[in-house]
Amino acid sequence: MRYVSTRGTAPSLDFAGVTLAGLASDGGLYVPERWPTLSPDAIAALAGLSYVDTAVAVMMPFVEGSLTREELTELCTAAYGRFDHAAITPLVQIDHDQWLLELFHGPTLAFKDVALQLLGQLFERFLKGSDQHLTIIGATSGDTGSAAIDAVAGRAGVDIFMLHPEGRVSDVQRRQMTTVGAPNVHNIAIRGDFDTAQALVKAMFNDAAFARRFRLSAVNSINWARLMAQVVYYFYAAVRLGAPGRSVAFSVPTGNFGDVFAGYVAARMGLPVARLVVATNVNDILARALASGDYSSRQVVATATPSMDIQVSSNFERLLFDLGGRDGAALAGQMKGFEATRAMQLTNAQRDGAAGLFVGERVDADDMALAMRHACETAAQVIDPHTAIGLAAARRHTAPGVPMVTLATAHPAKFRDAVERATGVRPALPARVGDLFDREERFTVLDATYDAVSGYVAAHAVPRG
Numbered sequence: 394m395r396y397v398s399t400r401g402t403a404p405s406l407d408f409a410g411v412t413l414a415g416l417a418s419d420g421g422l423y424v425p426e427r428w429p430t431l432s433p434d435a436i437a438a439l440a441g442l443s444y445v446d447t448a449v450a451v452m453m454p455f456v457e458g459s460l461t462r463e464e465l466t467e468l469c470t471a472a473y474g475r476f477d478h479a480a481i482t483p484l485v486q487i488d489h490d491q492w493l494l495e496l497f498h499g500p501t502l503a504f505k506d507v508a509l510q511l512l513g514q515l516f517e518r519f520l521k522g523s524d525q526h527l528t529i530i531g532a533t534s535g536d537t538g539s540a541a542i543d544a545v546a547g548r549a550g551v552d553i554f555m556l557h558p559e560g561r562v563s564d565v566q567r568r569q570m571t572t573v574g575a576p577n578v579h580n581i582a583i584r585g586d587f588d589t590a591q592a593l594v595k596a597m598f599n600d601a602a603f604a605r606r607f608r609l610s611a612v613n614s615i616n617w618a619r620l621m622a623q624v625v626y627y628f629y630a631a632v633r634l635g636a637p638g639r640s641v642a643f644s645v646p647t648g649n650f651g652d653v654f655a656g657y658v659a660a661r662m663g664l665p666v667a668r669l670v671v672a673t674n675v676n677d678i679l680a681r682a683l684a685s686g687d688y689s690s691r692q693v694v695a696t697a698t699p700s701m702d703i704q705v706s707s708n709f710e711r712l713l714f715d716l717g718g719r720d721g722a723a724l725a726g727q728m729k730g731f732e733a734t735r736a737m738q739l740t741n742a743q744r745d746g747a748a749g750l751f752v753g754e755r756v757d758a759d760d761m762a763l764a765m766r767h768a769c770e771t772a773a774q775v776i777d778p779h780t781a782i783g784l785a786a787a788r789r790h791t792a793p794g795v796p797m798v799t800l801a802t803a804h805p806a807k808f809r810d811a812v813e814r815a816t817g818v819r820p821a822l823p824a825r826v827g828d829l830f831d832r833e834e835r836f837t838v839l840d841a842t843y844d845a846v847s848g849y850v851a852a853h854a855v856p857r858g
């Protein structure tokens with residue numbers, strides 16, 4: 394499988410190449426040159442398979458040329474060996490048509506582990522025998538950071554620099570990042586919001602001199618391998634609910650548009666997906682874009698769902714590319730315009746294409762709290778605030794007879810204060826992170842400027858040999 398950039402001019406790469414590169418050299422994002430498909434018979438054959446076997450069947454077409462089936466199986470077995478539920482991503486029914494897909498049984502208690510545990514394995518595999526040192530730079534609104542750090546902490550040949558917005562992540566999220574003592578982990582709290590952190594990371598990739606000096610790589614969902622691994626659980630859940638004979642709808646709490654884009658990929662691969670509900674908090678750029686075509690970024694508002702406090706959704710570019718006829722030059726122009734003005738209008742093809750599958754829903758703080766109480770009272774489920782945004786949106790779009798699956802993206806204990814405020818229940822931290830509040834924190838606070846951040850990375854990273 395070859396991969397092409399959404400902005401049309403970066404060289405096409407194989408799977409190993411895109412995994413190590415992260416962002417394309419023209420500033421675009423890599424996507425497969427075509428969508429592989431699974432026939433209804435192949436989807437039916439997934440019934441009863443373990444998570445690892447499902448993962449191998451779904452991901453194999455994407456890694457062809459870079460990994461054998463045996464190698465992929467080995468990497469998936471190692472990646473999912475640290476999850477504390479035998480099903481890896483179990484489904485929980487909460488009423489007749491509503492389900493939760495629990496994605497938080499990995500080491501850092503959020504859906505990010507599903508992809509990042511695999512990405513850690515992939516980095517090790519693709520760097521084997523190379524004397525190149527990898528400098529991973531990433532931005533997090535809380536969950537990617539801890540999952541990525543867990544995946545690469547202590548690994549030889551890799552340093553990770555993770556930017557988070559100072560004071561805008563939960564105490565559990567911050568400590569999961571800042572109490573990891575491994576010397577290859579560098580936490581940076583920036584005086585700014587997540588969008589600024591993400592822009593700084595992209596600026597380092599786009600700084601040709603900087604990118605020549607260090608072998609940069611990405612752990613954010615700009616890295617294609619992240620999304621590929623997330624496609625798997627859409628198949629795993631839908632097959633358990635009757636696919637390919639029955640269509641299934643998904644509601645996805647959304648920020649950077651990675652998780653829900655993985656659902657789009659599953660649909661492009663042939664999974665019968667009835668609807669993808671793009672659930673946002675009041676930072677609703679995506680809900681507005683899907684409703685009116687107006688993709689214009691506003692000031693980020695801090696909410697009880699900090700991981701979704703995002704106004705520039707990185708992966709939306711991948712959707713616009715695919716729906717706009719895969720015209721890299723046109724998309725590059727559209728994105729450059731957005732970068733300059735923080736506003737753009739979707740084309741008719743992009744709007745109409747999205748309308749067939751996606752629907753956007755903005756959920757405010759009151760409806761989020763109501764959804765948390767509803768899950769507690771009717772199904773005895775304590776859910777985290779991000780999942781509650783998804784559930785509230787799901788309940789507005791459930792059609793009789795079509796199973797609606799809300800992606801439960803984080804363990805409620807990561808957001809104990811918000812859960813307690815809404816439900817009166819204070820979720821206990823699972824034993825695997827039990828001593829989090831006894832460990833010493835280590836991070837550097839920097840101004841959100843390019844010079845401050847790139848200077849810090851340059852001073853601590855290992856240059857190319």
Ligand SMILES: Cc1ncc(COP(=O)(O)O)c(C=O)c1O
Pocket residue numbers: 503504535536537614646647648649650651652653700701779780802803
């Ligand atoms: C708990 C949680 N829910 C939802 C999201 C949004 O996911 P995405 O950025 O893939 O849209 C995030 C952050 O990515 C998250 O950490």
Ligand SMILES: N[C@@H](CCOP(=O)(O)O)C(=O)O
Pocket residue numbers: 532533534535536537538612613614615648649651700701707
């Ligand atoms: N919510 C995310 C933001 C980064 O998203 P990513 O999926 O692109 O890594 C987080 O938790 O950091």
